[in-house]
Amino acid sequence: EEVDEAIKSAHGAYLKWRKMAGMERARVMLEAARIIRERREKIAKLEVINNGKTITEALVDIDIAWQCIEYYAGMAGTLAGQHVQLPGGAFAYTRREPLGVCVGIGAWNYPFQIASWKSAPALACGNAMVFKPSPMTPVTAVILAEIYKEAGVPDGLFCVVQGGAETGTLLCHHPMVAKVSFTGSVPTGKKVMEMSAKGVKQVTLELGGKSPLLIFKDCELENAVKGALMANFLTQGQVCCNGTRVFVQREIMPQFLEEVVKRTKVIPLGDPMLDGTRMGALISKPQLEKVLGFVNQAKKEGARVLCGGEPFVPSDPKLKGGYFMSPCVLDNCRDDMTCVKEEIFGPVMSVLPFDTEEEVIRRANNTTFGLASGVFTRDISRAHRVAADLEAGTCFINNYNISPVEVPFGGYKNSGFGRENGQVTIEYYSQLKTVVVEMGDVESLF
Ligand SMILES: NC(=O)C1=CN([C@@H]2O[C@H](COP(=O)(O)OP(=O)(O)OC[C@H]3O[C@@H](n4cnc5c(N)ncnc54)[C@H](O)[C@@H]3O)[C@@H](O)[C@H]2O)C=CC1
Secondary structure, three states: OHHHHHHHHHHHHHHHHOOOOHHHHHHHHHHHHHHHHHOHHHHHHHHHHHHOOOHHHHHHHHHHHHHHHHHHHHHHOOOOOOEEEOHHHOEEEEEEEEOOEEEEEOOOOOHHHHHHHHHHHHHHOOOEEEEEOOOOOOOHHHHHHHHHHHHOOOOOOEEEOOOOHHHHHHHHHOOOEEEEEEEOOHHHHHHHHHHHHHOOOEEEEEOOOOOEEEEOOOOOHHHHHHHHHHHHHHHHHOOOOOOOEEEEEHHHHHHHHHHHHHHHHOOOEOOOOOOOOOEOOOOOHHHHHHHHHHHHHHHHOOOEEEEOOOEOOOOOHHHOOOOOEOOEEEEOOOOOOHHHHOOOOOOEEEEEEEOOHHHHHHHHHOOOOOOOOEEEOOOHHHHHHHHHHOOOOOOEEOOOOOOOOOOOEOOOHHHEEOOEOOOOHHHHOEEEEEEEEOOOOOOOOO
8 A cells, every 4th residue: 555655656746857948857856955065964974874884984875965966957957859851841859758657676775876766867857756765774775855846846756665575576576667676686576577577577687696896917906906996895885786707817816815905904894984994894683694604605605704603792781782703804715606606795705716717707797797896007008998798787907896876887798678767767767758740631542
């Protein structure tokens, strides 16, 4: 009943919102972005409580969220069609129109940011959205809904419904839903696509990854080490685009390992509310157990733990029950190991040696995933050649895990399809209507 009520209320709001000019929608969205910016500290604190990530990262997430809303507000007024001349003075034009009520289903790793990345382009195009956050992180999507309302969107335009798989299933099956945008695991993504197919609903899938990071011997080593840490340890390693397969050219392996382990060991771990902390708690006990299980399995299969991979109990008594673990670097890894093949979704970096460019590209691409990738080298030709050859939706050259809202984000292969962010996402939240206009008499064949 709640799902049905949310979708109906979103539909009612959609009928008003779609009639507004893009510039009018932009004004409301800019106000929402302004409110988020004004309350960024408060929302970030709630996100820390929601998720367990550090306040430093939560602040970045909130900033990326308002930037995304600002970016699509800027695009709302630019949506336009084409004019096409036809014989005999006839002509046609296209209108870029919204889809209707879109559903967003989010994962728990970036709760506020995912809700913003999905709702901003949806609303800019004139759609409504019913959003379901993960039951692990139910809090901040509701804050976003309140902010949109305060900024002036019609009542119900962005609705939040809570729950897990059952709620998600009801949303995907609902006949009034035009599109489902999903972020989460591959198995659930497949189910969402199957359910959506029954109603011929459009889907965007942002799924998991096991992304490769290629570090060549001609790289600037300190930057490569920093890149590897950024690629593995943000949000306690629970990031879909993480570069968890770190391929290092054999000649520089000793220096790389020494430096990466030295830096991993001193990552400040503990109270996520403190400014100095760089790693907080994992999302849940089962997730912590799953990640520790991967580390144990890796050991059994012959990997060597260079640091971390243990449960961590902070000295502060109020943090005793938290799901902390020390960040882990695994050496002696092979391509056929479980830790190298499967998405771990925790702070575990697997390091693998390689000899040649041709070899490392083949091994990097030998996966069903294709979300992101990275390369560190000072050879400009190599950098672009490797970027072109890697089968992934994103390739970072000499950096990793930065997500500017101006550029598209999304997967190849089992990591999904459709894109979020960038201009192209407008296409995933709108459809073209062709209007054909006759200026003369009808030439009928009958
Ligand atoms: N790549 C990524 O971005 C993410 C990957 N994961 C991976 O997935 C694993 C499990 O985490 P979960 O949160 O359980 O991921 P999940 O993929 O099961 O859940 C994601 C979202 O889908 C919803 N959902 C679950 N079953 C559904 C169904 N049948 N129909 C519609 N919606 C449904 C969930 O309530 C949640 O909002 C993690 O350990 C991690 O490996 C999880 C979150 C994000």
